[in-house]
Amino acid sequence: MGLAGLLWYLRRRRLGEKYLFELLKMDATNDTLELENDGNKGHNLKVYSAATIMAATNSFSAENKLGQGGFGPVYKGTLPDGREIAVKRLSRSSGQGLVEFKNELILIAKLQHMNLVRLLGCCIQGEEKMLVYEYMPNKSLDTFIFDQSKRELIDWKKRFEIIEGIAQGLLYLHKYSRVRIIHRDLKASNILLDGNLNPKISDFGMARIFKINDLEGNTNQIVGTRGYISPEYFMKGIFSVKSDVFSFGVLLLEIVSGRRIQGLLDIDGQTLNLVGYAWELWKAGSPFELVDPILRESCSKDQVLGCIHVGLLCVEDNAVDRPIMSDVISMLTSEAQLPLPKQPAFSNARSIVEEKPAESGSINDVSMSTMYAR
Known part of the structure; x- marks a missing residue:
């Protein structure tokens, strides 16, 4: 303009x-x-x-x-x-x-x-x-799900409502707002919670507007937060609605597990992040082990397993294989049979080649994340 x-x-x-x-x-x-x-x-x-x-x-x-x-x-x-x-x-x-x-x-x-x-x-x-x-009196989502003293305040029913709310907000950005918007920095600290713990996506400083017929964009300046950035954006600078879908998948797995994406686990000699851990549990036929222990007795097991399944579909390596947000919402709220997920991107922590810097910021309970090359 x-x-x-x-x-x-x-x-x-x-x-x-x-x-x-x-x-x-x-x-x-x-x-x-x-x-x-x-x-x-x-x-x-x-x-x-x-x-x-x-x-x-x-x-x-x-x-x-x-x-x-x-x-x-x-x-x-x-x-x-x-x-x-x-x-x-x-x-x-x-x-x-x-x-x-x-x-x-x-x-x-x-x-x-x-x-x-x-x-x-x-x-x-x-x-x-x-x-x-x-002002959001309950600050951001990460202050609850990653805090031992607060995580019990958000039971499974509320966590699922938060997942649905975030999905609806993204669907609006991608499809129903007057212009198509790619957020590019969706993460737990950018989800603010109002007085009733309803989620609100925040921080649009990194967002990009697409024209209606545009499917993807390209940039030399990679912005975002380590762990939430899709592989095609991180490695090639290509971003689209599927980039936000990838971030949503990571966030969904964080909400279900109460674990941060950046937290590394050593399993059978493999250094895994949360996505890799979820994938290994899925392959072993025990995805329920991913669920936050405080939720296991009270949650709907089928609903939780469905969320893990959808989360893994969202973090697939190839952007074409990831669902769009309207399909994500349908998958979360229906009992239809879902396609089987493929091995996700960045499932092994050692496979991430950090080539470019990325930065991000949040409002209300601000956090900055910076990625450096190794």
Whole structure:
């Protein structure tokens, strides 16, 4: 989108001229998302003054800090009307953060779904650039399923609801939003939980928009988090909806098992990650051993085994063999016979050749993941 198009777009959302000028001074890059002027109305994003944000966050006090990412810190705040917010404050030294800022600000106007986190507005004043989100009181999914003291709070019924919610959010991004969107950084720390533990996909700074007829894209800059990145994207820079499907499969196995994808296991002399462990158990005819021990007595065994089966189908090495999200949802909710999975990608930890760096960030309980070549 040219500057004139962006100016027109933001004017329609009632952003003031002063703030528009500041935004348009931001450096553009080849990876900045484009948004077509299709005449459709999106969110009416609110522009907050720096004074309002300062008051809401108690001048960005340490007590209100939720986390730190490569883009900068994230703070909890409370507006004068009592509404709680999460404020992503871009670091002045973060070039990556400026790109993410433009991505999220432009992209969010196209997204309206109960399983996507809501961007309320922004603050662009002087050198300050901030994004204001709805606050998620239960932070992110990883703070529950990987925490020994909290994992019991999410029983199997709730975990399955979370799996379904994430799948519905991805299906919306891939098929039902006004433009097709590839998230590119789906992971447990980017799934936020509201007061009722309902999941909301967050952090669209790495996302890419596809035109309706586009099937895949290619990039030299690999972004994401180790373990969640599909093989074709990691090795060749090729990404598509099937890249998100791969990430979803990894996340599904994490939710079922309570184990992190990066956690390595030594089995019969093999060093395996979670995907490899799930595959070995599947081949041995004992996939139920993957299930988080606290769930085994109370879960629906058939439902859990079905989720493991779907998870393995999602992490297949060849993108063509992976299901699309509409099929994933159908598989999760029906009793139809599923195709047998093939050996998944990156099932052996030693088979991962780390050639390129990848980075990612999250809002509310922020975490940064960086992959380095060995």
